[in-house]
Amino acid sequence: MTSKPTGGRMARIGHDPIAFEGFYREHVHLVQRFIARRVDDAHLAADLTADVFLAVIDSAHTYRAGRGDPVQWLYGVARNVVNSELRRQARGLRATSRIAGRALTGSADIADIEARIDAEAQARRLHRAMNELSDGDRAVLELVALDHLSIQDVATVLGIRLGTARMRLHRARRRMQRHLSPTETPTEVMP
Amino acid sequence: MNTFEERLLTELKKVVAEREPAPARTRFAWRLALVPAAVVAVTAMVLVPHDAPAYAVQRQPDDTIRVEITRLDDASGLKRSLERAGIPAVVDYLPPGKTCKKPRFREATGGYPSTMELRSGPVAIFTFHPNEFAGGKALVLQTSGGEGVASLEASIADGPVAPCEPVDAGAGR
Numbered sequence: 001m002t003s004k005p006t007g008g009r010m011a012r013i014g015h016d017p018i019a020f021e022g023f024y025r026e027h028v029h030l031v032q033r034f035i036a037r038r039v040d041d042a043h044l045a046a047d048l049t050a051d052v053f054l055a056v057i058d059s060a061h062t063y064r065a066g067r068g069d070p071v072q073w074l075y076g077v078a079r080n081v082v083n084s085e086l087r088r089q090a091r092g093l094r095a096t097s098r099i100a101g102r103a104l105t106g107s108a109d110i111a112d113i114e115a116r117i118d119a120e121a122q123a124r125r126l127h128r129a130m131n132e133l134s135d136g137d138r139a140v141l142e143l144v145a146l147d148h149l150s151i152q153d154v155a156t157v158l159g160i161r162l163g164t165a166r167m168r169l170h171r172a173r174r175r176m177q178r179h180l181s182p183t184e185t186p187t188e189v190m191p
Numbered sequence: 192m193n194t195f196e197e198r199l200l201t202e203l204k205k206v207v208a209e210r211e212p213a214p215a216r217t218r219f220a221w222r223l224a225l226v227p228a229a230v231v232a233v234t235a236m237v238l239v240p241h242d243a244p245a246y247a248v249q250r251q252p253d254d255t256i257r258v259e260i261t262r263l264d265d266a267s268g269l270k271r272s273l274e275r276a277g278i279p280a281v282v283d284y285l286p287p288g289k290t291c292k293k294p295r296f297r298e299a300t301g302g303y304p305s306t307m308e309l310r311s312g313p314v315a316i317f318t319f320h321p322n323e324f325a326g327g328k329a330l331v332l333q334t335s336g337g338e339g340v341a342s343l344e345a346s347i348a349d350g351p352v353a354p355c356e357p358v359d360a361g362a363g364r
Contacts, residue, residue: 017204024203028196046195053203057210099202101195109195 010070014060024053027074032116034078037123037146038086042113043102050101052081068156075147075157079139126176133172140165141172248272251318260315260332260340269332277321279329281348283355287338291355296348299328315340323347336360 012019031052035045055077063073105113117124123146130138143154155165192200245264249257256276260269266282273280283291319330328349335344337360 013207015207015210017207020204020207021200024200025192028192028200046199050199050202053199054206057203057207098206099199101199104198104202105195109193112193112195 010060010063010065010073012060014057020057023056023070027071028053030071031074031078032113033120034075034147035082036113036116036120038082038127040117040124042110042117043105044085045113045117046101046105046109047097048082048085048101050099050104051085051097052078054098055081067159072153072157075143075149075153076159079142079157129176130172133175137168137172137175140168141176144169245269246272248276250276255318255320258317258319260317260343263334263340263343273330278319278324281329281331281333281352281355283333285334285336285355285357287334287342288336288360289334289357290336290360291333292358295353295355296329296331296346297350299347299349315343315345317345327351 009019009022013023014020028049032045032049035048035052039045039048056074059077063070067073068076127142127146130141133141139158140151140154143149143157144151149157151165151169152162154169155162158165160168245260245262246269247257247259248269249259251257256273256278258269258273263284266284270280270282273282285291324330324347326349328347329352331344331346331348331352333344333355334342336342
């Protein structure tokens with residue numbers, strides 16, 4: 001995995017607009033693809049993109065180089081933001097955010113977001129099907145099967161041991177057999 | 192980037208600019224794992240002569256206790272010195288590559304900012320106030336698998352601390 005921004009740069013992105021801009025430009029598409037694998041509403045996807053980066057700004061000071069690289073950390077932040085929102089939605093709620101992402105979109109932007117969402121239809125079906133799994137098993141399978149992280153990266157993102165991650169993946173796969181293609185393997189390395 | 196991404200960047204940069212600057216924090220190449228919320232005040236690394244004592248525990252004019260660790264020697268002596276200064280402590284120094292199995296205690300949640308100041312050099316300096324340890328809390332100093340004082344991890348435990356069960360670092364969390 002790449003680790004371009006150093007720990008020092010990560011510490012700055014919460015209070016230095018230039019440092020933040022570099023991080024944002026490098027990762028905005030990764031974040032939007034992550035969201036498109038979980039959400040099928042373009043306006044909500046725009047809101048969540050804003051929410052994920054607001055969470056990045058708020059929690060950049062918690063980044064520790066020894067616990068994973070910035071992309072692994074970002075996946076962890078994005079997961080928390082998106083999952084909390086999906087849980088709120090399941091209860092009919094929507095959190096109000098400091099920045100309403102959807103208010104910043106024009107029709108061309110919505111078309112871009114929808115194209116990204118369309119491209120991830122299979123991932124979202126899988127994501128919905130994972131509802132039957134426990135939270136812990138689901139977290140591992142999501143990152144492997146939807147986001148194509150390696151099992152080592154997943155362990156780092158979730159802060160669990162490699163052996164635990166493997167065991168959860170094994171269990172989740174067994175339960176999800178019918179939704180996963182037989183050739184499903186985590187080959188893609190994190191960008 | 193499309194219009195949305197550019198507009199969002201502009202809004203986010205405003206949020207960043209409005210935030211207070213974070214406490215000064217230098218970058219450190221090696222790992223000094225520090226539990227942020229529970230560690231009080233300042234940690235500094237400074238250069239000292241090679242034959243310095245392994246540690247020093249000093250009460251300062253404002254009643255805070257300054258702990259300076261130059262070598263991972265005499266853990267039990269450091270524990271006694273801390274306790275004489277009013278800080279219940281658990282100190283475990285393990286060989287490189289080993290760390291104590293986690294979890295071994297519940298971390299105290301404190302409102303303290305994680306201000307850390309680190310400079311290169313083989314000394315870890317922590318400053319604590321004895322009041323922070325009221326109600327059964329204890330300072331836990333343990334090595335996290337690395338070599339030397341840079342591998343020290345300082346935490347404040349809320350409640351009992353289990354004995355250190357050495358495990359391979361990396362498998363310990």
